[in-house]
Amino acid sequence: MNRRGRAYEPVLRGAILIALLAGLPADGSGQDVAVTGGTVYTVSGEVLEGATVLVRDGIIAAVGHGVAVPAGVHTIDATGRIVTPGLFDATTSLGLVEVGAVSSTVDARLEGDPVRAAFDVVDGINPRSVLIPVNRAAGLTTALSAPGGGLISGQAAIIDLAGSAADEMVVRPRAAMMANYNAGTAGGARGGASLRLREVLDDARFWRDNQPAFSAGRTRELSASRLDLEALGPVLDGEIPLIVGVHRASDIEAVLRLADEFGLDLVIAGGSEAWMVADRIAAAGVPVILKPLNSSPSGFDRLGARFENAALLDQAGVDVVIGSFNSHNARWLLLEAGNAVRFGLPWDTALRAVTLAPATALGIADQYGSLEPGKVGNLVVWTGDPFELSTEIEAVVIRGAAMSLDHRQLELFRRYRELDDERPAFKESGF
Amino acid sequence: MGDCTRQAPKEIEMARWHHSGGASSLVVLALVAAGCASGGGASTNGPDPAGASAAERAEADRQLLNGTPNGAWESSYEPIASGPVLIRGGTVMTAAGEEIEGGDVLLVDGRIEAVGLGLDAPAGATIIDASGRFITPGIIDTHSHLGVYPSPGVEGMGEGNEATNPVTAEVWAEHGVWPQDPGFWRALAGGVTTLQSLPGSANLIGGRGITLKLVPGRGATDMVFPGAPMGLKMACGENPKRVYASRGPSTRMGNVAGYREAFIKAERYRQKWDRWLAGDREADRPDRDLELETLAEVLRGNILIQNHCYRADDMLTMLELAREFGFSIRSFHHATEAYKIRDRLAEEEVGASVWVDWWGFKMEALDGIPQNLALLTEAGANAILHTDSGLEIQILNQNAARAMYAGRSVGLDVSRDEALRWITINSAWALGIDGETGSLESGKAGDVVVWSGDPFSVYSRADQVFIDGAVVYDRFRTQGNPRSDFELGILPETGQGGGR
Numbered sequence: 001m002n003r004r005g006r007a008y009e010p011v012l013r014g015a016i017l018i019a020l021l022a023g024l025p026a027d028g029s030g031q032d033v034a035v036t037g038g039t040v041y042t043v044s045g046e047v048l049e050g051a052t053v054l055v056r057d058g059i060i061a062a063v064g065h066g067v068a069v070p071a072g073v074h075t076i077d078a079t080g081r082i083v084t085p086g087l088f089d090a091t092t093s094l095g096l097v098e099v100g101a102v103s104s105t106v107d108a109r110l111e112g113d114p115v116r117a118a119f120d121v122v123d124g125i126n127p128r129s130v131l132i133p134v135n136r137a138a139g140l141t142t143a144l145s146a147p148g149g150g151l152i153s154g155q156a157a158i159i160d161l162a163g164s165a166a167d168e169m170v171v172r173p174r175a176a177m178m179a180n181y182n183a184g185t186a187g188g189a190r191g192g193a194s195l196r197l198r199e200v201l202d203d204a205r206f207w208r209d210n211q212p213a214f215s216a217g218r219t220r221e222l223s224a225s226r227l228d229l230e231a232l233g234p235v236l237d238g239e240i241p242l243i244v245g246v247h248r249a250s251d252i253e254a255v256l257r258l259a260d261e262f263g264l265d266l267v268i269a270g271g272s273e274a275w276m277v278a279d280r281i282a283a284a285g286v287p288v289i290l291k292p293l294n295s296s297p298s299g300f301d302r303l304g305a306r307f308e309n310a311a312l313l314d315q316a317g318v319d320v321v322i323g324s325f326n327s328h329n330a331r332w333l334l335l336e337a338g339n340a341v342r343f344g345l346p347w348d349t350a351l352r353a354v355t356l357a358p359a360t361a362l363g364i365a366d367q368y369g370s371l372e373p374g375k376v377g378n379l380v381v382w383t384g385d386p387f388e389l390s391t392e393i394e395a396v397v398i399r400g401a402a403m404s405l406d407h408r409q410l411e412l413f414r415r416y417r418e419l420d421d422e423r424p425a426f427k428e429s430g431f
Numbered sequence: 432m433g434d435c436t437r438q439a440p441k442e443i444e445m446a447r448w449h450h451s452g453g454a455s456s457l458v459v460l461a462l463v464a465a466g467c468a469s470g471g472g473a474s475t476n477g478p479d480p481a482g483a484s485a486a487e488r489a490e491a492d493r494q495l496l497n498g499t500p501n502g503a504w505e506s507s508y509e510p511i512a513s514g515p516v517l518i519r520g521g522t523v524m525t526a527a528g529e530e531i532e533g534g535d536v537l538l539v540d541g542r543i544e545a546v547g548l549g550l551d552a553p554a555g556a557t558i559i560d561a562s563g564r565f566i567t568p569g570i571i572d573t574h575s576h577l578g579v580y581p582s583p584g585v586e587g588m589g590e591g592n593e594a595t596n597p598v599t600a601e602v603w604a605e606h607g608v609w610p611q612d613p614g615f616w617r618a619l620a621g622g623v624t625t626l627q628s629l630p631g632s633a634n635l636i637g638g639r640g641i642t643l644k645l646v647p648g649r650g651a652t653d654m655v656f657p658g659a660p661m662g663l664k665m666a667c668g669e670n671p672k673r674v675y676a677s678r679g680p681s682t683r684m685g686n687v688a689g690y691r692e693a694f695i696k697a698e699r700y701r702q703k704w705d706r707w708l709a710g711d712r713e714a715d716r717p718d719r720d721l722e723l724e725t726l727a728e729v730l731r732g733n734i735l736i737q738n739h740c741y742r743a744d745d746m747l748t749m750l751e752l753a754r755e756f757g758f759s760i761r762s763f764h765h766a767t768e769a770y771k772i773r774d775r776l777a778e779e780e781v782g783a784s785v786w787v788d789w790w791g792f793k794m795e796a797l798d799g800i801p802q803n804l805a806l807l808t809e810a811g812a813n814a815i816l817h818t819d820s821g822l823e824i825q826i827l828n829q830n831a832a833r834a835m836y837a838g839r840s841v842g843l844d845v846s847r848d849e850a851l852r853w854i855t856i857n858s859a860w861a862l863g864i865d866g867e868t869g870s871l872e873s874g875k876a877g878d879v880v881v882w883s884g885d886p887f888s889v890y891s892r893a894d895q896v897f898i899d900g901a902v903v904y905d906r907f908r909t910q911g912n913p914r915s916d917f918e919l920g921i922l923p924e925t926g927q928g929g930g931r
Contacts, residue, residue, distance in 0.1 A: 101794065303918075328789075329788060341889070342890050342892065388889055392836075409801070413806075416770055
């Protein structure tokens, strides 16, 4: 533990623990920054006009009026600007995909058995992915980088969009177990998906409780590999959420029953027809990660898809999380949130749905999602309403470091800004 | 190819505009036909029109060339009857250069009668108070698969790709359009009044696209935009070579050889038919060939090429192909790298129908940037915002705004009028219907949207959508908005498909 850790011990204890687990430097690579004079949307509390957010060693040290900025701390003047927490996308494969159709660049899906619970994406995360700066420049600072496909897809990692190595980016590895529930995920019938999920969860419980016997080869045959069963332990213990991609109202009910039966920390993803069973979802205390721009009855499991989904769920008391369900354009998260507002979601709830709500659903709200002392210093400075199409970004801060807003698409723009006599390939003469 | 083909398209389109408009249009047709390959010829398809007037013979020839003999496949679209409407006191964004505060739009007999300040309401006019609201032309999407890849996208419903042969110029999207696609009415609720439904991009030449008006009908022809030229879907690059990898083409080389072989045959076919129609009856009447009939119409300039093509070098290759066979490409589609060759596109008057920011989903899409539209516009090219998506067609106004602001954020000076043109008049031009719709100018069709606020705000909604002067969608009415048969009895009325 270094000197910095001591000064912020209560704050950093959890972070350091996680950092150690993830192989992060103990100081989290945190830096100092002061963002002054902005209208600060803390999300967890009030909106503060003309306030300062001070970040020390990557952690928010103070938010409010009259915050003294220590000498030498880099200052961003946000006067007349809006300051929010960094955006948190809970449904993306950022870092795990480079070119969708080039399979050698896609590490978000393990082929083979429909149960791939042990699949951990962390080693596939590429910190040099060109997708990361593109989306970071749009205000994304944190993501759940998730695997897909199959019945149980594997384990997702929470990452900050900063760092030059995967272990520097990873905030929490194995942060959630991903699954899918529909007719296609196991044997061509919904009952098959239920059967297989029950079987593997039951076997995981059996394995957990009978490890000595298993090791001695004195147990019955189990339905998944040792590693898969082991990976499901934290799900059974409610330590990490099970995020299930599911759309049809009756499928959502089936998954709610299953989660209740096994005492799981369930999160629904997709949820096109969630509004139709909103009361049940609310009663179960299950958050829904949804894509507001979803209104077409494109399959029989989503005939009820409608733009008002987010607003109706919120009215029923469901904790609404907005996700991009995209990687190259995870930056659409803002557009998604703005459109949720267009169809009735209160503005504050929409901002929460892309900041604190995902952090809460993923069990990391003690560190992420709002601007309050003790939380990680991820924030964005906007020229106006973050959801409005005319708004631009002036600064993106991750762990106290002001990030470059440049990226490959802007490099392409600059190269082709003028079609003059010079051949484009010779334009950058920096080499 | 003579000058005739080069000169013909606009004139023929102009003439066809008024095809349903009575005798005067037929005179224009006759003039065009007489000046071109088919002048004076009589069709031998169907009843012998001997004794028919020159105009009637010319029309019969036109139908035969186009593959619509006896008037088959012509539009059966009927505008919804409406009285005069005065939309009063809104911010009128014309897509013709002006933005008029407190302006009025007057619709009479389905047409735009006048646009301006302080217009008088004719007797019996419905008056719509648009104060605080915005008025734009109806939005047009040049690239949709609504109808051919409808919702639900399940077994039995995919009509977009006749992926059995790399060249299927003989198929028509119109024959696969399902008028009950619920996506049509969601698009309408987003302010869209016209779209081109295209075959997919599996094939080098995928078939004819069709321009539709978003007014419900029982058959596809009930939605066909009267007089609009058809499109020909062509595809470059990765899709055809992936789909046909085992039988070929499996490379870009094979793709280009495939186009060339098809057009060599088509040119021979066109010459044979044009000679025959010109009165040279020494040979027997040529047999009809559906594939070549379509391609010959492309060579004559009567069908507009809509070319799926991403990379700059692929587009330049297609321009060489067009030069070889003397046709023109109306618009590239997707064209993620159009900005790299925007000077050439401007010079050759080839449009570019693009997204705002799709990129990276395959190699040929890697270099897509959100400034594509702004750069094309600056260069004077015909820049068009398209969707290729049943979702994004519902937020074309927002996407235009995003592309406009993406340009402005790096110092490109894009005006609001220019951004609106990307989804209205420029799109209309790419479909050959810019004389009829796409801007708020007197004489044009009454295709108009009244927005709750600035259409370039994420929070605005289409309140009323007019097509040919009739309210087809009204956000505030609980009954009377189009709804697909498919959605009956499945869910309680939720306001979907153009409801609340």
